[in-house]
Amino acid sequence: MTFTLHGVGVSRGVAIGRAHIIERAELEIDEYHVPDSDINREIIRLRDAVHQAKQDLRAVRNQIPASTTADIAAFIDTHLLMLEDSAFTFDAERLIRKLSCNAEWALKLQRDALVKAFDEMEDAYLRTRKDDVDHVVSRIQRILLNHAPLKHEMPGNRIKGMVVIADDLTPADTVLMQRNGVIAFVTDYGGPTSHMSILARSLGIPGIVGAHRIRRYVSENEVLVIDGTEGVIVGDPDESAITYYRGRQSERKRHIESLEGLRGAAAITLDGYQVELHANVELPGDFAAAHNVGASGVGLYRTEFLYMNRYDEPDEEEHFRAYRTLIRELDGIPVTIRTLDLGADKDFDGNAGGPPAANPALGLRAIRLSLQEPTLYWPQLRAIVRASALGPVRLMIPMLSTLDEARQVVANIRTVQNDLARHKVAFDPNMPIGAMIEVPAAAICADSFARYLDFFSIGTNDLIQYTIAIDRINDAVNYLYDPLNRAVLRLISGTIDAGDAAGIPVAMCGEMAGDVRYTRLLLALGLRQFSVHPSLLLEVKHVINQTRVGGTADLARQALNAADPEEFKMLLGQLL
């Protein structure tokens, strides 16, 4: 029977396909006695499972295309190395003999001992390696117990055309799934601006998060419709539902095709206001997309991807190569490289660890982490400054909250520039240095920040989170996540005004900039630079080109100053 479930649509579009449920529940391992006469057979059983695990992992590794996955491949290599280490199997074999127990149980005991040893290590980085032990052991146990491996890790196309249902997904899962032809995903948890959701938009697959207990209602292989625009999941759809959603799919395809003609067109309102439309990029695949869609710049290059799915850190050369690829691909348009914004929702495997932070979003992330972790930050800084010799590069600081941080970064850049000059290495001495305005403290004091910086870019994903005090990845408070909250709009408006007064450009690169429901309002607030994912750029241009700014600036000011909330709503309604 057809049924409907709701979540938060985070990546637009409609997909129709069969469900694949990812269960990451821990395996249940029982101990049983193995008689002496069967011990050798048990050991062979273990060796066969280890052999099978190696083959499976190599197959996973081979299916990963060379372009994105040096990092993911390195992650898999670590596991292969463990499987190939004879000490690893030797210990488990010894336990089977000593305790006359089954192979699964011996592996469990070995795992527990190793995890304990890792837990006791001083070095926070080494402590994180216990996850590898877990992954490798459960892979072998899964084989011993005849459990199917997680399908999205399987070689070939076994999840091609399927809708993935999971409690949560890591960014690496999202990439791997797209490479394997997954057509949509639904998760129990997550928010619209979590990193996973942003990545899904960038990969162009419909996605829904916060669909609580979805795994209770949907069974493996059941046909589902995923409406990522409305956040609706239709289970076991009847013919009329399928016809309706196929119609929606064709309609969207036609709409997207109709926008193609705008690629070369300027973004200009009906009354002649020129708008810059920049692209947000993250995955290497986005670079060409930004170019193809006719972006007039890259307003945000999220460099976190360089740090993910690996245990080491990218060195200066690796950073430099990535930036050079981007600059060459974009052929002369300005490129805004944001220094690393790791921490909170953008965690990474090489995380220095320490005790888990109670409020990671308020903790050591972004520029705070950079300034405290020289090995993460300096190679990147040097690479960005060197890359500035290759084309128009701008450096952007994430999560700036004090003027002192801005001063430190500027001083660090000068140090790098002096050093490069001494060694006769080229760079652009006038490389603009700007910041994300995404912390209320920075937005409120934007006028003083503007004196030290060359540009601003408003990060609404975090600005909304910090202004309304709602965790952007906590689905329980998704309902409060409101870009139209008046406090947020006041901060946006104040930042644009401060930038205008200081004569520096102000862009917006948060997800709000790519949501066409807000385009007219943002134009009314004076925004003239939008930075959006390439897949959204033409839609935003389409709306800009049909908008008349006219007297909306006055109306916006009136709305923001209205004493009565009802009056605010009424005036706002006229700006949307």
Ligand code: PEP
């Ligand atoms: C933002 O916060 O709006 C933003 C663009 O940065 P990120 O989503 O990467 O935190």
Ligand code: MG
């Ligand atoms: Mg941010």
